[in-house]
Amino acid sequence: MSSQPNSQTEEECGIAAIGKNCFGCGVCACICPRALLSIRLNKNGFFAPSATNEPQCAHCNLCLSICPCTNAVPAAPAGKIEPEAWSAESRREQLLRKSAAGGIARELAEEWMDRGRSVCEAVFNAQENCLEHIVLRNPEDLERGTGAKYLQSYTLPGFSHLNGHERFLVIGTPCQIDGLRRYIRKRHWEEHFVLVDFFCRGVPSMRLWLKFTRFFKKKRQSFIDVAWHEKTNGKKEDRIVFTGKDGTGTAAGSRRNELFFGFYRDDLCLASACYDRCKYKGTASAADLRLGEFRNPDAQNGKDTTGSILVLSEKGRRALEETAHRLKRTRQTLDDVLAGQMTGNAVRPRDNAVFRLFLRSAMPLNLILKWKQWTRLLLYLPQELRRRFRKRS
Ligand code: SF4
Ligand code: SF4
Ligand code: SF4
Numbered sequence: 001m002s003s004q005p006n007s008q009t010e011e012e013c014g015i016a017a018i019g020k021n022c023f024g025c026g027v028c029a030c031i032c033p034r035a036l037l038s039i040r041l042n043k044n045g046f047f048a049p050s051a052t053n054e055p056q057c058a059h060c061n062l063c064l065s066i067c068p069c070t071n072a073v074p075a076a077p078a079g080k081i082e083p084e085a086w087s088a089e090s091r092r093e094q095l096l097r098k099s100a101a102g103g104i105a106r107e108l109a110e111e112w113m114d115r116g117r118s119v120c121e122a123v124f125n126a127q128e129n130c131l132e133h134i135v136l137r138n139p140e141d142l143e144r145g146t147g148a149k150y151l152q153s154y155t156l157p158g159f160s161h162l163n164g165h166e167r168f169l170v171i172g173t174p175c176q177i178d179g180l181r182r183y184i185r186k187r188h189w190e191e192h193f194v195l196v197d198f199f200c201r202g203v204p205s206m207r208l209w210l211k212f213t214r215f216f217k218k219k220r221q222s223f224i225d226v227a228w229h230e231k232t233n234g235k236k237e238d239r240i241v242f243t244g245k246d247g248t249g250t251a252a253g254s255r256r257n258e259l260f261f262g263f264y265r266d267d268l269c270l271a272s273a274c275y276d277r278c279k280y281k282g283t284a285s286a287a288d289l290r291l292g293e294f295r296n297p298d299a300q301n302g303k304d305t306t307g308s309i310l311v312l313s314e315k316g317r318r319a320l321e322e323t324a325h326r327l328k329r330t331r332q333t334l335d336d337v338l339a340g341q342m343t344g345n346a347v348r349p350r351d352n353a354v355f356r357l358f359l360r361s362a363m364p365l366n367l368i369l370k371w372k373q374w375t376r377l378l379l380y381l382p383q384e385l386r387r388r389f390r391k392r393s
Pocket of ligand 3: 023173174175176200201202203271273274277278279280
């Protein structure tokens, strides 16, 4: 897979019927009996299917039958239960310092592996400069999957190696997990899987990441991993840190950080599906467990090490019970767990098309951000002045 976007438009990708609404989960490519579909970056920097030899299509519709775009609601997990809400965090201080959402995902994965099973999750591929799902079988490899990741992952390296004779824990975005649920159900593998997703606010364009890392191009050759957050005194900070082969980290300076997070926080260049078609907010999920951060209303110390868990199926409940000795858990109300999460989709900015255009061009990120600052000033200053004037009178 090349992480360089190809020249397809997002609307033309893959099998015409589904490409238009694509979430980029990749399961259509996994199931095609003629191996006609590949998953590539479209011109806006998002993963979508591309038919390599369309005339050979058998019109079996297997790809369509499992595509999460063709259904209005997520596929319900087998043994679905009323959501149980928990806050939780790892008992290991060291893990809490570097992981997101209480280190719950890592503890689940480690316990799963200790029992001789396999994990499939997204890790950073330094060579391709992208995030990709892979199957992990060694506990030491779990380090690579730890921490929040802020890119859309290329799922095929992991999903295409899933099978019906091993037991897998798979962690992914809600739309990836919805596609995967339909895929393993079609294959009759579902009983071997526990699927985990998380409260998701959207994935930014790979065009942004490629532009951002251009600054680090030389140094990047020697980097093996990337973390998008650092923790200072238990408080999470948006700070991108590249890890070298010797294990030392190089943090991007605050102005450089802003070149990535300045886009991400304002939802300037998310996938179309994240703005228009996401159906995975709140408790809407195809997973057995949903993870997130827990915004504790009573927290006195400003630390945000606690995570939240929604248990959505019997199988999810069993997986969590197996991990009981690793986590400090407290039962919460559903409202408290959902309180800190997005309730609706990200709002597409009026000038989203302009950002997409700029990201496709050779324009450097700092100039695009300047343009953003000026247009925001021009767009919002008159509103702000009007508001203040009304307040006075
Ligand atoms: S199965 Fe996934 S990758 Fe394929 S078209 Fe549907 S959403 Fe896109
Ligand atoms: S219809 Fe069948 S053969 Fe054609 S692309 Fe889809 S899965 Fe492959
Ligand atoms: S916001 Fe929704 S559509 Fe976008 S990546 Fe997350 S789950 Fe998928």
